[in-house]
Each structure stands twice: as structure tokens, then as C-alpha cells.
Amino acid sequence: xxxxxxxxxxxxxxxxxxxxxxxxxxxxxxxIALAASLWVAWDNYANQGTLIEIxxxxxxxxxAEETEVKYKDVTIGRVESVEFAEGLGEVLVHARIDxxxxxxxxxxxxxxxxxxxxxVRGISGLxxxxxGVYIEGSWNxxxxxxxxxxxxxxxxxxxxxxxxxVAITLRTKDGSSLTSGAPILHKGIQVGYLETxxxxxxxxxxxxxxxxxxxxxxRITTNTRFWDTSGFSISLGAGGIALNVNSIASLIEGGIAFxxxxxxxxxxxDGDLFDLFESEEVARNSLFDDPDLPxxxxxxxxxxxxxxxxxxxEVRFRGVRVGxxxxxxxxxxxxxxxxxxxxxxxxxxxxxxxxxxxxxxTPEDALILITDMVRTANLRARLVTGNILSGALHVELYExxxxxxxxxxxxxxxxxxxxxxxxxxxxxxxxAQTVLDRVNDLPIEELLTSAIDLMDSxxxxxxSEGVSQAPDEIVALLQSTREIVASEDMQAIPAxxxxxxxxxxxxxxxxxxxxxxxxxxxxxxTAGVAVANIDAATQNLPALTAEIEALVAKANALEVxxxxxxxxxxxxxIDGFIATEAMQAAPEALVGLVDEARVLIASEDLQAIPTDLxxxxxxxxxxxxxxxxxxxxxxxxxAINAANSAAASIDTAATDLPAITAELNALxxxxxxxxxxxxxxxxxxxxxxxxxLVGADTTQDLPASLSVALDEMAMFLAEVxxxxxxxxxxxxxxxxxDAAQAIETAAASLPALSARATALVGQTDAVLQSYGERSxxxxxxxxxxxxxxxxxxxxSSLARAIQRNPNSLLTGR
Amino acid sequence: MGTARCARCHGAxxxxxxxxxxxxxxxxxxxxxxxxxxxxxxxxxxxxxxxxSESTILGGVVDLVHHHAYGIAAIVxxxxxxxxxxxxxxxxxxxxxxQRRSVINxxxxxxxxxxxxxxxxxxxxxxxxxxxxxxxxxxxxxASINPGIAAVSFAxxxxxxxxxxxxxxxxxxxxxxxxxx
Numbered sequence: 001x002x003x004x005x006x007x008x009x010x011x012x013x014x015x016x017x018x019x020x021x022x023x024x025x026x027x028x029x030x031x032i033a034l035a036a037s038l039w040v041a042w043d044n045y046a047n048q049g050t051l052i053e054i055x056x057x058x059x060x061x062x063x064a065e066e067t068e069v070k071y072k073d074v075t076i077g078r079v080e081s082v083e084f085a086e087g088l089g090e091v092l093v094h095a096r097i098d099x100x101x102x103x104x105x106x107x108x109x110x111x112x113x114x115x116x117x118x119x120v121r122g123i124s125g126l127x128x129x130x131x132g133v134y135i136e137g138s139w140n141x142x143x144x145x146x147x148x149x150x151x152x153x154x155x156x157x158x159x160x161x162x163x164x165x166v167a168i169t170l171r172t173k174d175g176s177s178l179t180s181g182a183p184i185l186h187k188g189i190q191v192g193y194l195e196t197x198x199x200x201x202x203x204x205x206x207x208x209x210x211x212x213x214x215x216x217x218x219r220i221t222t223n224t225r226f227w228d229t230s231g232f233s234i235s236l237g238a239g240g241i242a243l244n245v246n247s248i249a250s251l252i253e254g255g256i257a258f259x260x261x262x263x264x265x266x267x268x269x270d271g272d273l274f275d276l277f278e279s280e281e282v283a284r285n286s287l288f289d290d291p292d293l294p295x296x297x298x299x300x301x302x303x304x305x306x307x308x309x310x311x312x313x314e315v316r317f318r319g320v321r322v323g324x325x326x327x328x329x330x331x332x333x334x335x336x337x338x339x340x341x342x343x344x345x346x347x348x349x350x351x352x353x354x355x356x357x358x359x360x361x362t363p364e365d366a367l368i369l370i371t372d373m374v375r376t377a378n379l380r381a382r383l384v385t386g387n388i389l390s391g392a393l394h395v396e397l398y399e400x401x402x403x404x405x406x407x408x409x410x411x412x413x414x415x416x417x418x419x420x421x422x423x424x425x426x427x428x429x430x431x432a433q434t435v436l437d438r439v440n441d442l443p444i445e446e447l448l449t450s451a452i453d454l455m456d457s458x459x460x461x462x463x464s465e466g467v468s469q470a471p472d473e474i475v476a477l478l479q480s481t482r483e484i485v486a487s488e489d490m491q492a493i494p495a496x497x498x499x500x501x502x503x504x505x506x507x508x509x510x511x512x513x514x515x516x517x518x519x520x521x522x523x524x525x526t527a528g529v530a531v532a533n534i535d536a537a538t539q540n541l542p543a544l545t546a547e548i549e550a551l552v553a554k555a556n557a558l559e560v561x562x563x564x565x566x567x568x569x570x571x572x573x574i575d576g577f578i579a580t581e582a583m584q585a586a587p588e589a590l591v592g593l594v595d596e597a598r599v600l601i602a603s604e605d606l607q608a609i610p611t612d613l614x615x616x617x618x619x620x621x622x623x624x625x626x627x628x629x630x631x632x633x634x635x636x637x638x639a640i641n642a643a644n645s646a647a648a649s650i651d652t653a654a655t656d657l658p659a660i661t662a663e664l665n666a667l668x669x670x671x672x673x674x675x676x677x678x679x680x681x682x683x684x685x686x687x688x689x690x691x692x693l694v695g696a697d698t699t700q701d702l703p704a705s706l707s708v709a710l711d712e713m714a715m716f717l718a719e720v721x722x723x724x725x726x727x728x729x730x731x732x733x734x735x736x737x738d739a740a741q742a743i744e745t746a747a748a749s750l751p752a753l754s755a756r757a758t759a760l761v762g763q764t765d766a767v768l769q770s771y772g773e774r775s776x777x778x779x780x781x782x783x784x785x786x787x788x789x790x791x792x793x794x795x796s797s798l799a800r801a802i803q804r805n806p807n808s809l810l811t812g813r
Numbered sequence: 814m815g816t817a818r819c820a821r822c823h824g825a826x827x828x829x830x831x832x833x834x835x836x837x838x839x840x841x842x843x844x845x846x847x848x849x850x851x852x853x854x855x856x857x858x859x860x861x862x863x864x865x866s867e868s869t870i871l872g873g874v875v876d877l878v879h880h881h882a883y884g885i886a887a888i889v890x891x892x893x894x895x896x897x898x899x900x901x902x903x904x905x906x907x908x909x910x911x912q913r914r915s916v917i918n919x920x921x922x923x924x925x926x927x928x929x930x931x932x933x934x935x936x937x938x939x940x941x942x943x944x945x946x947x948x949x950x951x952x953x954x955x956a957s958i959n960p961g962i963a964a965v966s967f968a969x970x971x972x973x974x975x976x977x978x979x980x981x982x983x984x985x986x987x988x989x990x991x992x993x994x
Contacts, residue, residue, distance in 0.1 A: 026839040041853075
């Protein structure tokens with residue numbers, strides 16, 4: 001039996017470990033776990049974000065635990081719960097926001113729900129169709145007093161809070177053309193947006209916030225003016241109809257534009273209020289309508305009626321508005337010469353800034369300027385027609401070069417008095433009537449009738465056969481003449497004359513035989529006595545000479561030169577007349593003349609002349625024979641006696657000789673002074689004209705028509721003579737001359753007429769332009785476009801609704 | 814030195830691990846601590862194109878019930894909530910009973926210990942599901958599943974509980990009986 005060996009006795013020594021030794025290291029594990037859990041819990045709590053509350057009227061699409069809150073498209077938080085506010089009026093959305101962002105959520109923070117949006121300006125938020133809506137926030141980059149409750153916006157704001165720029169408020173009376181998001185244009189570039197227009201608290205005006213992006217906001221100062229560009233404008237002017245469209249967006253949504261017309265304004269700050277004007281022109285004019293702007297008040301005393309001038313009418317200087325008529329009143333003036341006098345006092349307010357002075361110019365500066373201009377440049381006030389249709393007047397400061405010296409009455413009350421000049425009031429009715437009358441008075445129809453008659457007459461003359469037959473007639477005339485010369489009677493004339501001479505020779509011979517010489521001596525003696533008498537008479541010559549000189553002086557005094565001038569002019573006129581086409585008819589007359597001459601020459605009376613001549617010679621011969629047979633010498637003696645007595649008579653007459661001589665001299669002198677050269681020239685011109693006439697085609701063509709019958713020519717000549725065609729032509733020419741003179745007279749007044757017409761057109765243009773801006777057509781077009789815009793808005797809202805709730809298409813809701 | 818050593822292997826010789834209960838309690842407390850965030854924080858982070866959801870264990874069970882998946886809901890509920898809780902309670906009960914040297918129900922307690930030790934590993938089902946889903950469903954923006962803090966916490970909690978069970982020396986159940994006799 002083998003005993004199982006017992007193991008060696010164990011050396012057991014119970015230890016005495018301390019508390020720390022007995023504590024297991026495993027205890028670190030729960031400690032670490034606890035620490036880790038606590039850390040996780042704390043971390044989770046710390047990072048869960050700040051709870052904020054956003055109140056929305058419409059929480060469409062927002063889901064608890066799902067909808068994100070984004071800032072600049074980065075998720076910064078999440079909606080935790082959605083509940084109703086008390087009264088169920090609003091939806092309260094609780095959201096956790098990243099704690100690093102939360103301090104920025106101050107009072108300027110805004111939240112809105114981003115949904116798909118389709119508008120004129122574009123499509124936005126398309127990504128939310130799939131992912132669902134999210135809440136977008138906007139705030140500036142500076143932490144402020146942190147807020148925990150916000151009111152959400154129903155529409156995305158046009159301008160984000162953190163956007164650089166300036167937000168201003170615009171005030172207008174009519175917001176019909178303004179829509180949210182409408183562009184703000186500056187020189188045609190979009191620089192900002194309008195927010196939603198709102199009715200002001202008092203309901204009197206519409207205010208709309210506008211945001212202008214940086215850096216364009218620096219263009220806005222307190223002197224900036226905004227106006228409604230209203231989509232498009234139609235202006236009717238002298239150049240036709242002009243259609244101006246700024247942009248498609250502004251066509252549909254409306255829009256405004258601005259400009260800083262005058263420099264020197266203060267920079268604007270957020271929230272500054274501006275007026276919105278209906279048009280650019282009004283906006284620009286309004287710059288000077290600031291009631292705070294200092295104005296220079298002047299009084300003008302107009303004579304006569306100022307009907308048509310109203311308070312508010314413009315005061316213009318060189319066509320530019322410089323002020324306004326502020327008051328019209330009648331005022332009694334005490335005149336030392338004429339006694340009390342009622343004058344119409346017009347008070348005008350002139351804006352110094354418009355007179356070219358600087359912005360800081362005071363009314364006193366303007367008064368000094370105007371006083372100087374009145375003195376040096378004759379500046380005067382006058383009434384001019386502003387609108388020829390309505391008859392409205394305005395006051396013009398006019399630099400009248402013809403004005404008499406005048407001064408501004410600086411001492412007058414209540415305001416200095418500006419001197420006036422003649423008014424330039426145009427009555428359109430009278431002007432038009434005058435123009436029409438002048439046009440009506442032009443004898444155009446008579447002129448035309450005369451001209452037509454003249455042409456007809458000339459045509460007839462030229463076409464007449466008689467003209468072409470004139471050479472034939474002349475040839476016939478020459479032949480007739482030759483026949484006469486060649487006639488036997490004519491041939492016999494020389495022989496008979498010789499016989500007469502022979503007989504005279506015989507008579508003279510007889511006279512020699514009858515102591516004719518002695519008789520002649522007596523005669524000569526008598527002549528000597530006569531000469532002596534003449535001699536004696538010549539002793540009276542000095543007196544005669546004086547008379548002659550007086551006569552010559554008298555003759556010289558005669559306006560012979562004028563006479564010659566007139567004669568020359570007459571010749572010139574004749575010349576001109578001959579040169580006229582009227583004288584083209586002269587050939588016919590000439591032909592008629594030649595014809596008549598030929599008839600005359602061909603007449604038996606003329607044929608009988610040689611016979612008669614010969615018979616006369618024969619009779620003379622008979623007489624001489626008779627003389628020879630009678631006591632010719634005795635007769636001659638007695639004749640010489642008669643000659644003697646004649647000499648005595650001459651002697652007697654010689655007494656009058658000086659006077660005769662003087663007259664002859666005067667005549668000679670007068671003849672010398674005659675403008676013979678002019679006469680000759682005129683004559684030669686006349687001849688030239690005649691030559692030209694003869695050389696004219698009509699005359700050249702004469703041979704071509706030789707075959708035409710003489711009878712017709714004669715008949716035509718008779719007609720011409722009887723019908724008085726030339727007279728008619730002359731009368732026609734006279735009428736034409738009168739008409740021309742009338743036209744000339746009218747033309748002389750044409751410049752003035754043209755000037756007035758130009759002024760008329762200018763005024764009409766101005767009127768049309770002033771009417772074009774606010775015409776009924778324009779208004780109706782605008783209203784139509786507004787209707788279109790409303791329709792577009794409706795479509796837009798429908799699209800928006802569908803995109804917000806796409807399933808409504810399916811569900812039919 | 815006061816510690817007996819094996820003459821052959823020089824290992825420290827000890828009839829009872831005197832720090833056994835300390836270890837049990839330490840691991841148990843750690844497991845309980847981590848079990849809290851495991852149920853508070855999301856287990857699964859699910860991102861899809863249209864939504865992003867986080868689900869806790871209990872939330873998942875509720876969802877499953879809402880979707881009338883009662884079977885799966887029951888499995889998840891039992892495996893992820895009932896069993897861990899039961900283990901905590903069982904281990905705590907065993908440890909307390911040992912400390913108080915209770916002599917009643919020694920056989921049952923030993924069986925309980927065996928069950929606890931056996932069943933502990935099955936509690937990791939949830940973690941496996943999360944791990945598999947996270948690995949499989951990674952489709953970028955369209956859909957993705959990620960483990961949340963709770964997944965880590967839950968896994969640690971289960972592991973710590975298993976350590977706790979391992980630390981328990983079942984012989985101590987019977988020690989009380991010996992001392993009593």
C-alpha cells in the first residue's frame with residue numbers, strides 16, 4: 001500500500017495589505033468611463049447650440065428636427081420644434097443655432113424661409129424643391145446684445161443686412177408703378193432694388209425702402225433726386241414719336257432712377273427720406289423748390305394786362321428757369337405827373353443758384369448781379385407767351401439791346417423793382433391769320449393765267465405762217481420797186497431835167513442882157529446897208545450876249561442829264577422790251593408792214609408817181625418857157641428888188657440875229673451836253689437786240705416756211721392787228737410784273753414771317769413736349785402695362801404657390 | 814514575501830482572489846455608466862438625400878413598433894435593453910449576495926452566473942448591426958449610415974459587463990456555505 005505522498009506543507013503567510021494595496025486598479029475603468037460619459041454629455045450640451053425662437057406667419061415646409069437654418073448657405077443650426085403661439089396667430093419655430101454664431105444674432109438679424117421663387121428677375125431656391133425649405137438668416141458681422149426671439153420675414157429681403165450699401169426711404173404719392181424688387185437705375189445701370197412699397201401711417205403717401213449697393217451709394221447725397229422711370233415713356237416732339245424703354249425688368253416691374261444734379265450735398269445715412277418724383281424733369285426742377293432755399297424777391301410793375309400770368313409761372317432767363325412768380329397784385333402808385341395810377345405788381349422769386357451763382361450765394365449776391373446786368377446788359381423783365389395754345393404767360397428776364405437806360409429801384413417797397421420792356425406776347429390766332437392772308441393775297445392765279453396766255457400768244461405767233469413768209473414779201477417789194485425804177489417814165493426824167501436846165505440857161509442869158517448886173521449892184525448896196533445895219537446891230541451884242549448867257553444858264557439849268565438818263569432808261573426799257581419774247585412777235589408786224597408797203601408800192605398811185613413827176617417837170621418846163629416869153633428880166637429885176645427888200649428885211653431881221661445866235665448857241669451847248677454816247681449805246685444795244693432777234697432761230701427758220709400762203713399771213717396779220725395780241729402780251733407782262741412785285745413785297749416780309757413761324761414751331765414743339773409727358777395716350781398705355789404687370793404678378797404668384805406646394809398639382813388643392 | 818508561489822512555475826498562489834468583488838463592481842459600474850449615453854445618444858446617423866435622421870436604441874424600437882414590426886422590435890428590445898439591464902441586475906445581485914454571505918439558493922445563483930456569462934456575448938448583436946450597416950451603406954450624398962456615440966458606448970458597456978462577469982469568482986458563492994458549516 002502506497003500512501004500518496006502528501007504535498008509539502010505550504011508556507012502560507014497571510015499578507016497585510018493596506019487599503020490602497022487592496023484597492024484594485026480596475027476601479028480606474030469606471031472612473032474613466034464616468035469621465036468620458038460626462039465629457040460627452042457636457043460636450044453635447046455645450047455644442048447643441050443656442051435655442052432661439054422665430055415667429056412665422058406661415059411655416060409651410062418647416063419640419064422639426066429636419067429643417068436647417070443657414071447663413072450664407074452654410075448650415076448653422078437646425079429647427080428643433082415647431083409650435084403655435086398663443087392664439088394660433090403665428091407659428092413659433094425653435095431652432096438651435098451654432099453657439100459660435102449665436103452672439104451675432106442681435107436685433108438686426110432677420111430670418112426668412114427660402115422657397116422656390118420664380119420672378120421677373122430670375123429663378124431662385126430651386127434646390128429647395130428636393131431638399132425641402134430651409135431658413136435663411138441675415139445679420140451683420142458685429143456682435144451686439146444677443147436676442148433669442150425673432151420675427152421671421154414672409155418674403156426674402158431685397159437687401160441683406162450684411163450687404164454693403166445704404167438703405168433709404170422713398171416717399172411718393174402714387175405707388176402704382178412700384179413693385180418689390182424693382183430696379184434702381186443710375187445712368188442706366190442697376191445699382192439697387194426697391195423693397196415692398198407700404199402705405200404711410202397717415203395714408204397720405206406711399207413709402208418704399210430702397211437699397212443702393214456699395215459703391216454706388218456714394219453717388220447719393222442730400223441733393224440727390226429720385227424719379228420714377230415708369231417702364232417706358234413716349235414723347236411726341238418735332239422729331240416724331242420717341243419710345244424710351246429703360247430695361248425689360250423696369251418695363252414690367254417699374255423702376256426708379258436717381259441723379260445728383262448739384263454737388264455739395266451731405267452724405268446720406270441709412271433711413272434717410274427722399275421724395276420720389278414722377279419724372280426726371282420734375283425731379284430736376286424740384287432741386288430748386290426747396291422752401292429753405294434762399295430766394296431773391298423782386299417786384300415788376302407791368303403796364304397793361306397780365307392776363308394769362310399766374311402765380312407759379314416760371315421766370316426764365318435765356319430760356320432757362322431761374323425763378324417763379326409768387327404773387328400778382330394791383331398796386332396804386334402816386335405819380336407826380338399823371339396822378340394816381342394803378343399798376344400790376346408781379347412778385348418774382350429768383351433763385352441765386354440758378355443765376356449761375358454758387359450754392360452758397362445769398363440773395364444779396366443775386367441782387368448785385370441783377371443790378372449790374374440791368375445797368376450794363378440792359379436786363380429787363382417782360383412777359384412772353386409760354387404756351388400759345390393756352391395763352392399762359394411767363395416772365396422773362398430779357399437783355400434788350402434797344403432799351404433805354406434804367407435801373408433797379410432798390411429803395412422800393414416791399415421789394416426792389418425791376419425795369420420792364422415791351423412784352424413779347426404772341427397771339428397765335430392773329431399770327432396765323434396774318435400769314436394766311438399774306439399767302440392768300442399773292443396773285444398767283446392771275447400770274448399763272450397771264451403766263452399761260454403769254455405762252456399761248458407766243459406759241460400762236462411763232463407757229464403762224466406769216467412769219468415764215470416775210471422774206472418772200474420783201475423780195476416782192478424790191479421787185480416792185482425795181483419795176484418802178486425801170487419804168488420808161490422814170491427813164492425819161494433825166495432828159496427832161498436837162499431840157500429844164502437848158503431853158504434855165506437861156507433865161508439867165510436873157511437876164512445878163514437886161515442890166516441884171518446893175519440891179520444886182522443895187523442889191524449888193526442894199527446888202528451893204530444891211531450889213532451896216534447888222535454891224536450896228538452887233539453893237540448890241542454885249543446885251544445880247546448877256547441874254548444868251550442867261551439863256552444858256554437857263555438851258556444848263558434844265559435837267560437835261562436827267563432827261564437823257566430817262567431817255568436812256570427808256571431806250572433800255574425798249575431794249576429790254578425788244579429783247580423780250582414779246583418782240584419775237586415783231587417779225588409778223590414787220591411782215592405786215594412790208595406787206596402793206598408792198599401793197600402801197602404796188603398800188604397804181606405809186607406807179608403813177610413817175611408819170612406825175614414827169615408831168616410836173618413838163619409843167620415846170622412850160623412855166624419856164626412862159627417865163628422866157630414873158631419879160632423875165634423885168635420880172636427878175638422886180639425879183640431883185642424884192643431881194644433887196646428882202647435884204648432890208650434881213651437887215652431888220654439882223655437885229656434879231658443875236659438872239660437867234662444865242663439860241664443856236666444854247667441849242668448847240670444843249671446838244672453838246674446831250675448824252676449822245678448813251679443814246680448811241682442804247683441805240684446800238686437796240687440794234688444788237690434787233691440783230692439778235694433777226695439772228696434768232698425763228699428768223700433763221702423763216703426760209704423753211706416759204707411755201708405758206710400769203711393770204712393766211714395777211715389774214716393773220718389782220719388778226720394780230722385787230723386782236724391786239726401785242727397789247728395782250730403787254731398786259732400779261734404788266735400783270736406778271738405786278739405779280740412779281742407782289743411776290744417781291746411778300747418775300748421782303750418773309751424773313752420776319754419765317755422767324756415768327758420758327759418761333760411758332762418752337763412753341764408748338766414745347767407745348768407738344770409738355771403735353772407728351774402726361775398725355776392721355778401715355779397714361780392709358782401705362783395703365784395697360786400695369787394691367788399686364790398685374791397679370792404677370794398673378795402668374796408669378798401662381799407659379800410660386802405651385803412651387804411651394806408641388807403636390808397641390810397632384811392633390812388638386 | 815507573503816505570497817505563496819508555485820515551486821514549478823513561480824506563479825503566485827491564491828485560493829481566492831481577494832479583489833474579485835472589487836473588479837466585479839468596478840467593471841459593472843463602468844458598464845452601467847456607459848449604458849446611459851448608449852441609450853440617450855443616437856445609435857445610427859442616417860443621411861439620405863431628403864432627410865437626415867438620428868435614431869437611438871429605444872427610438873428604433875418605437876419606430877419598429879410603429880411600423881408594426883413587432884418581432885424585430887421585440888428582438889432589438891430584448892437584446893439591447895432587457896439583456897444588458899438583466900445582466901447588470903444579475904451581477905449586482907450575485908456580488909451583493911456574496912458580500913452578505915447569503916447561503917440561500919446557492920445552486921440557483923451559480924446557474925444564474927452561468928447564464929449571465931453565456932448570454933453576455935449576444936448583447937453585441939446591436940453593435941454588429943450598426944457596424945455592418947455603417948460599412949455597407951456609404952453612398953455619399955444619396956444615403957449614408959454612420960455609428961453614433963451610442964454605438965461606442967453600448968459596445969463598451971457590453972464589454973465592461975462581460976469583464977465584470979468574468980471577474981466574478983463563482984466559488985465565492987459556496988464559501989459562505991463553508992464558513993457557515
